[in-house]
Amino acid sequence: MEGKMKAIVKNNAGPGAELMDVDIPTPGPGQVLIKVKSTSICGSDLHIYKWNNWAEKNVKLPQIMGHEVAGKVIALGENVKSVKEGDFVSAETHIPCGHCYQCKTGNRHICENMKILGVHTDGVFAEYAILEEVDVWHNDPSIPAESASIQEPLGNAIDTIRAGDVTGKEILITGAGPVGLLAVGVARAFGATKIIVSEPNEYRRKIAKKMGADLTLDPINEDLLSLVIKNTDGRGVDFTAEMSGNKNAIQQGLKSVRPGGSMALLGLPDDPISIDLTQDLIFKAVNLIGITGREMFKTWYIAGRLLKENRLNLSPVITHTFPLADFEKGMKLMEEGNCGKIILKP
Numbered sequence: 001m002e003g004k005m006k007a008i009v010k011n012n013a014g015p016g017a018e019l020m021d022v023d024i025p026t027p028g029p030g031q032v033l034i035k036v037k038s039t040s041i042c043g044s045d046l047h048i049y050k051w052n053n054w055a056e057k058n059v060k061l062p063q064i065m066g067h068e069v070a071g072k073v074i075a076l077g078e079n080v081k082s083v084k085e086g087d088f089v090s091a092e093t094h095i096p097c098g099h100c101y102q103c104k105t106g107n108r109h110i111c112e113n114m115k116i117l118g119v120h121t122d123g124v125f126a127e128y129a130i131l132e133e134v135d136v137w138h139n140d141p142s143i144p145a146e147s148a149s150i151q152e153p154l155g156n157a158i159d160t161i162r163a164g165d166v167t168g169k170e171i172l173i174t175g176a177g178p179v180g181l182l183a184v185g186v187a188r189a190f191g192a193t194k195i196i197v198s199e200p201n202e203y204r205r206k207i208a209k210k211m212g213a214d215l216t217l218d219p220i221n222e223d224l225l226s227l228v229i230k231n232t233d234g235r236g237v238d239f240t241a242e243m244s245g246n247k248n249a250i251q252q253g254l255k256s257v258r259p260g261g262s263m264a265l266l267g268l269p270d271d272p273i274s275i276d277l278t279q280d281l282i283f284k285a286v287n288l289i290g291i292t293g294r295e296m297f298k299t300w301y302i303a304g305r306l307l308k309e310n311r312l313n314l315s316p317v318i319t320h321t322f323p324l325a326d327f328e329k330g331m332k333l334m335e336e337g338n339c340g341k342i343i344l345k346p
């Protein structure tokens, strides 16, 4: 398809990005072109926008930003077999090589040669975008585009909560950013019987309540550990889902786990941190699990079903919707933290 489109392009090493007219891309072999209906901002988009150390190491400029998306397929590259024009799709953002040990043993989400949509390739904050056929996820037509574009971070939440096997259990979620908030809804849908959420931001604690948290607390002004003990018959939680990356949350979240319980870590601390392995992990026989991205495509099947069957209401988490042109407002809100998921619409 010939012509120009609006896109948010990261042009320069340094803070900021620009809304520009660029050529509509042509899908190559094994790729499809979509007309973007909805996108959402992820924390990593903010890192690229602000140009932190991670962005500097990983992103080659100029590049179109964004990776969370829903849209309609409007053109196919050569050899595309599983997608047709008109399909309503979203995208997994891991682009696996398909050839390494991990890819060949059922672990494409930890591919040794992983590329990421919108990090290593042009992204989706645009009127049109290219997706790899291997990453295309077919959405049920009943799912609103805004919800469909959030399935990628929802997959992070699902992978983390799944690790805790939470049915009938008492759990703690540390960090109620967009992903932690999604995790509250997932834990509720999966049948956790008590969900305690620790989050310093009051705006986000209120959304956590709407998503189904039984108890929310402020870890800066309240004592997390004693509140957990008090609310779990003196035992500690069966499972902690760590979704903040904050050092104190990681240390206290681990101390909050009962002997024989488990903890999954999704949040990314900026620096190495210390934990008391002897007392908090080994002597308690706690199972500690690292979570990266989403298992392809187990989490997508779960996300799609939760949304199609209305087992998960995302509306409290979707706090703002802006046109693409107002992306700077979205980035500012993300930085300030008084938001859940922010939708950008071309």
Ligand code: NAD
Residues within 6 Å of the ligand: 042, 043, 156, 174, 175, 176, 177, 178, 179, 180, 198, 199, 200, 201, 204, 219, 243, 244, 245, 246, 248, 249, 265, 266, 267, 268, 269, 291, 292, 293, 294, 337
């Ligand atoms: P976010 O930064 O928006 O949310 C983190 C939340 O933690 C914030 O609301 C913050 O107020 C809260 N917080 C800060 N200190 C806290 C404390 N002491 N106790 C409890 N909460 C505290 O991030 P997000 O987009 O919701 O993502 C959550 C985390 O997961 C981030 O660290 C992100 O980098 C990471 N992440 C990892 C993967 C992965 O593949 N492992 C994927 C996506 C996101």
Ligand code: ZN
Residues within 6 Å of the ligand: 096, 097, 098, 099, 100, 101, 102, 103, 111, 112, 113, 114
């Ligand atoms: Zn691979």
